Amino acid sequence: MEAIHQIAVLGGGSFGTAIAKVLAENGYRVRFWMRDPEQAELIRNQHENPRYFPGVELGTLIEPTTDIEAAISGAELVFVALPSKVFRNVIHDCAHCFDAGQMVVSTTKGIERIGFRLMSQVLEEELPGVRVGVLSGPNLAGELVAHELTASVIASEDRKLRESVQQVLGNDYFRVYANLDVYGVELGGALKNIYAMVSGLAAARGMGENTKSMLITRSLAEMSRFAVSMGANPMTFLGLSGVGDLIVTCTSSMSRNYRVGYAMGKGATLDEAVTEIGQVAEGVRTLELVHEKALEMGVYMPLVRGLYEVLYNGASIDDVVSALMKAAQNSDVEFILPRQTDGAAI
Numbered sequence: 001m002e003a004i005h006q007i008a009v010l011g012g013g014s015f016g017t018a019i020a021k022v023l024a025e026n027g028y029r030v031r032f033w034m035r036d037p038e039q040a041e042l043i044r045n046q047h048e049n050p051r052y053f054p055g056v057e058l059g060t061l062i063e064p065t066t067d068i069e070a071a072i073s074g075a076e077l078v079f080v081a082l083p084s085k086v087f088r089n090v091i092h093d094c095a096h097c098f099d100a101g102q103m104v105v106s107t108t109k110g111i112e113r114i115g116f117r118l119m120s121q122v123l124e125e126e127l128p129g130v131r132v133g134v135l136s137g138p139n140l141a142g143e144l145v146a147h148e149l150t151a152s153v154i155a156s157e158d159r160k161l162r163e164s165v166q167q168v169l170g171n172d173y174f175r176v177y178a179n180l181d182v183y184g185v186e187l188g189g190a191l192k193n194i195y196a197m198v199s200g201l202a203a204a205r206g207m208g209e210n211t212k213s214m215l216i217t218r219s220l221a222e223m224s225r226f227a228v229s230m231g232a233n234p235m236t237f238l239g240l241s242g243v244g245d246l247i248v249t250c251t252s253s254m255s256r257n258y259r260v261g262y263a264m265g266k267g268a269t270l271d272e273a274v275t276e277i278g279q280v281a282e283g284v285r286t287l288e289l290v291h292e293k294a295l296e297m298g299v300y301m302p303l304v305r306g307l308y309e310v311l312y313n314g315a316s317i318d319d320v321v322s323a324l325m326k327a328a329q330n331s332d333v334e335f336i337l338p339r340q341t342d343g344a345a346i
């Protein structure tokens with residue numbers, strides 16, 4: 001394995017900061033690109049990112065910069081930790097800075113509105129010739145920076161990329177497992193944000209432990225059904241980037257998506273909930289896109305439909321819950337017993 005000398009992280013928010021910190025703690029020099037010069041100056045002088053992780057020491061190996069070309073050029077490995085909404089524009093504008101063979105890894109858990117593209121697909125379209133990978137898993141940034149024992153998944157068809165990412169990120173508090181199914185790993189990371197909002201909403205209404213378990217498991221069934229309709233391998237959802245990430249985001253109040261649902265369950269409007277969090281909650285946008293896609297593809301997604309009705313059409317939570325509980329009782333695991341669609345399943 002060739003040694004990695006220079007790494008770039010694009011995106012100065014929670015996850016970019018967390019990944020830069022892991023890399024620096026592993027002894028790598030990191031060029032950390034962000035658009036805000038004041039934030040870059042603070043990180044340079046104080047060695048911390050006070051907006052996202054006040055009081056957390058980032059060390060001296062992280063070099064903040066607002067010059068994206070300087071960050072990317074010469075870096076063997078580039079991590080992209082930007083919201084999906086701006087991902088293509090930022091990459092498009094700096095595409096000329098990349099060289100063929102450079103390794104580029106998306107950590108973004110979202111979907112592009114036009115064409116329902118995942119971020120690895122955006123990278124392949126915008127940066128022909130680079131090696132592409134996706135990092136996804138149950139990785140709450142706040143826990144990663146606090147050294148809670150954590151695992152993630154690097155998905156890529158490129159073995160060198162997978163091994164390089166395992167080498168630069170792996171340490172005594174962070175393990176990185178490998179997967180070949182880029183699309184499945186990435187789709188799981190995007191979809192679970194929707195169900196985290198559902199869980200947050202249910203938690204705010206005082207759900208029981210049975211209810212929590214039912215919600216998470218039926219979320220997994222719904223995600224898998226959608227994945228199959230998209231031609232993806234649902235087996236990937238049994239891994240860290242599927243059920244692993246689903247569990248952490250559906251049960252933790254550190255998840256921004258869970259918190260959006262929770263705030264709405266306590267009576268906030270969607271705008272109020274999103275504004276109060278002040279960080280990206282990808283699930284809000286993903287819900288719209290998946291709802292539309294499910295209608296187009298004829299995929300049965302009652303949790304997506306119910307949440308969409310609550311968030312966008314003002315449906316009452318009680319009515320949605322009641323409709324969900326009255327729906328025809330059907331198959332547990334559809335890979336064993338296919339779901340009945342003739343209305344006779346009780």
Ligand SMILES: NC(=O)C1=CN([C@@H]2O[C@H](COP(=O)(O)OP(=O)(O)OC[C@H]3O[C@@H](n4cnc5c(N)ncnc54)[C@H](O)[C@@H]3O)[C@@H](O)[C@H]2O)C=CC1
Nearest residue numbers: 012013014015016035081082086108109139140141279280
């Ligand atoms: N925070 C977490 O625990 C994790 C987040 N992710 C994913 O990472 C991605 C980024 O999320 P976070 O860092 O958590 O969000 P964040 O809200 O903490 O930070 C987003 C950052 O992007 C910057 N940004 C926004 N528009 C920009 C633009 N046009 N150009 C340059 N920078 C821009 C913002 O200034 C902000 O610093 C999301 O897709 C999220 O799902 C993945 C794993 C864990």
Ligand SMILES: O=C(CO)COP(=O)(O)O
Nearest residue numbers: 137138139140255256257
């Ligand atoms: O993806 C995450 C944890 O794996 C972070 O979830 P939130 O974006 O909901 O905070």
